Amino acid sequence: MSDQRDRIKVLSAGIFSLILALGIARFAYTPLLPQMQLQAGLGIADAGWLAAINYAGYLSGALVASLISDLVLKDRLFRIGMILAIISTALMGLTTDFTVWALSRFVAGLSSAAGLLLGSGLILNWLIRHKHHSELGIHFSGIGLGIASAAAAVSLMSHWLSWNEQWFMLTGLGCLLLVPVLLWLPAPDRSQFTMSGTKMEDAPPSKLFLRLFSLAYFCAGIGYVVSATFIVAIIENIPNLSGKGTLVFLVIGLAAAPSCIIWDLIARRLGKLNTLIIASTLQIIGVLLPIWAHGMFVAYASALLFGGTVMGIVSLVLTMAGQYYPTRPAKMMGKMTLSYGTAQMIAPAITGLLANHFGGYIAGLYLAGAAMITCTLLILILKVVERRETLVDSLLAA
Numbered sequence: 001m002s003d004q005r006d007r008i009k010v011l012s013a014g015i016f017s018l019i020l021a022l023g024i025a026r027f028a029y030t031p032l033l034p035q036m037q038l039q040a041g042l043g044i045a046d047a048g049w050l051a052a053i054n055y056a057g058y059l060s061g062a063l064v065a066s067l068i069s070d071l072v073l074k075d076r077l078f079r080i081g082m083i084l085a086i087i088s089t090a091l092m093g094l095t096t097d098f099t100v101w102a103l104s105r106f107v108a109g110l111s112s113a114a115g116l117l118l119g120s121g122l123i124l125n126w127l128i129r130h131k132h133h134s135e136l137g138i139h140f141s142g143i144g145l146g147i148a149s150a151a152a153a154v155s156l157m158s159h160w161l162s163w164n165e166q167w168f169m170l171t172g173l174g175c176l177l178l179v180p181v182l183l184w185l186p187a188p189d190r191s192q193f194t195m196s197g198t199k200m201e202d203a204p205p206s207k208l209f210l211r212l213f214s215l216a217y218f219c220a221g222i223g224y225v226v227s228a229t230f231i232v233a234i235i236e237n238i239p240n241l242s243g244k245g246t247l248v249f250l251v252i253g254l255a256a257a258p259s260c261i262i263w264d265l266i267a268r269r270l271g272k273l274n275t276l277i278i279a280s281t282l283q284i285i286g287v288l289l290p291i292w293a294h295g296m297f298v299a300y301a302s303a304l305l306f307g308g309t310v311m312g313i314v315s316l317v318l319t320m321a322g323q324y325y326p327t328r329p330a331k332m333m334g335k336m337t338l339s340y341g342t343a344q345m346i347a348p349a350i351t352g353l354l355a356n357h358f359g360g361y362i363a364g365l366y367l368a369g370a371a372m373i374t375c376t377l378l379i380l381i382l383k384v385v386e387r388r389e390t391l392v393d394s395l396l397a398a
Contacts, residue, residue, distance in 0.1 A: 006186075007132055013184035014123045015142035017082060020177040021115030023146015023253075024170050025085035025108040026054060029092075031154040031232050031246045035163040040096045048352020051229045052345050053102045057109020059341035065117040066334030071125065071188035074118045081114020082181050086174045093167030113341075116143075117318075117333045122188055124322040136322070137264035140315040144256025144307065149173075151250035158246070204324050204332075209385050214339040216378035217317055220280070221343030222371035224310050226364045227287055228252075229348050231303070234361045238294050248303045255307030263312035264319075272316050273383050279316070280376040283309040288369040291362055314340075343371070 029050070036042040042050075061081070068074055084107050091104035123139050153173065157166045204210075227234075231252065232245035267275040286305025289298055321332040351364035 003130060007127075007130070009184040010123060010126055010186065011138050013181050014119055014139040015145065016177045017078075017115045017119045017181045017185075018140070018142030019146035019149055020082060020174050020181065021085045021108075021111045021119075022143050023148075023150045024174045024177075025089050026058075026112040027147050027228070028089070028150040028154065028167075028170050029054070029105070029108075030229060031151045031249050032163055032166060033230075033233055034236055034245060035154075035158060035166075037233075039163045045352050045356050046098060047233075048229075048348050048355070050098075050101055050105050051225075051348035051352075054105035054109045055225065055341055055344035055348065057106035058113050059109070059338060059345050060106075061110040061113020062117060062334045062337035062341045064334070065113060065121070066331055066338060068334075069328045069331060071122065071328075075122060075185075075188050078114050078118040078122060078185075079182060081111040081118065082178055084108075085111035085115070086171060086178060089167060089174055090171040093164035093171070113337070116314075117337055119185075120318055121322065121328075121331075121333055122185065124319070125188065125326070126186070128322075128326045136315050136319045137260035137262075140260040140311055140318075141257045143311045143314070144253050144259065146253070147256055147307070148250055148253025151246055151253055155246045155250060206385075206389055209382065209389065212378055212382050212385060213317075214336060216375045216382065217336050218339040218343045219371040219375035219378065220313055220317075221340035222347045223280075223283060223287060223368045223375060224313075224340075225344040225347045226351050226361075226368035227306050228310070230351060230355075230361050230364060231306075234290060234365070235299055237360060238290070238299070241294070241296065241299060244296065244299065248299050251300055251303035252307035255304045256311040259308045259312045260315040262308075263316060267316060272320055273379055273386065276313060276316055276379050277376060277383075279309040279312050280372055280379060283313070284369055284372045284376065287365060287372060291365050291369075347371075 033042070033047055037044070037047065064077070065074070068077070088104045088108040088111060091100060091107070094100070120136055120139060124136060150170070153170060154166060157169055161169065205213075232249050235241050235245035235248045236243070263275055263279060266278070270278075282305050286302050286307075286309065289302035289305070292298075317336060318333050321336050325332045347364075347367065351361065351367065354363040354367070355361050357363075
């Protein structure tokens, strides 16, 4: 019973850390973007650059995570990252200076990497060590809950608070979340053995598999970031949907919250690569729906498909990375996220430039759709590679 209670506290700490570092520090920018453009004079191109800078911070954090093996250092940096999430959120409301905003977005990117990679690695290590399911679906529900919480908070606050006052309110919410995050995540155990005495050993895939896997995840990063960053602005610019953007973002978050758990259950039956193919195919439809048709029903359908798949893909990929390296899960998670993060740094800036040139975000959605099609094809190739390598290993064993 005590172990089950500890599991709930550890997973809750992880969920709250993702709500803080991603939902508030990182993704609150998306529903607040139209208000910042209207009230604070933020231009379309500058909005794209701020998103790109945010992902540059995330990429820098992923690089650090990929280089660190010591669990105690990871734990220390994770806790610092949670405090930086609070600081970066407060900074957004203090000024209209682009340089300060850029600094805030970069720091928010660092903190989101701490929550997503260092925190996930610490939690997966704890789960494996205590002989629980080595899955992160419950933990990653915090991303969807964070997106939904940020969207709901902005939707409510926008009626009586200015854009900067909303950033301050979100800072206060983040301070409340920080307490259980710091108190409930236990200090890491550096032992190479589980609590039952079983030795934890890494079982990495081949270099070819890793290269293709990283490339597929890079494409998934492009497919994800365009909609995640600009979906509110895209919906606001569609005739008859003005004022509905934040509501659509809320639907994305609500769809994302349970999706990681659902995709974990599907993966137990079908395997992780098959599940990734299904999720990627559904995301293609979700990304491209706003191009093919308009109307509130289409907007909601797009949000459900996008939100219901994007975090599931992240959860499955990072869980696979952690299972390949149970003794140092954040290391491969960091390397995979370098691919994902590079896409997230490049794509928003390109989308902003395309929006300036074409007068809208449709070209960016085409870019995202093409990237997801490529991602799906690469995962199909991964299945062939995995089958071939499994056959070779069995022949060598015989």
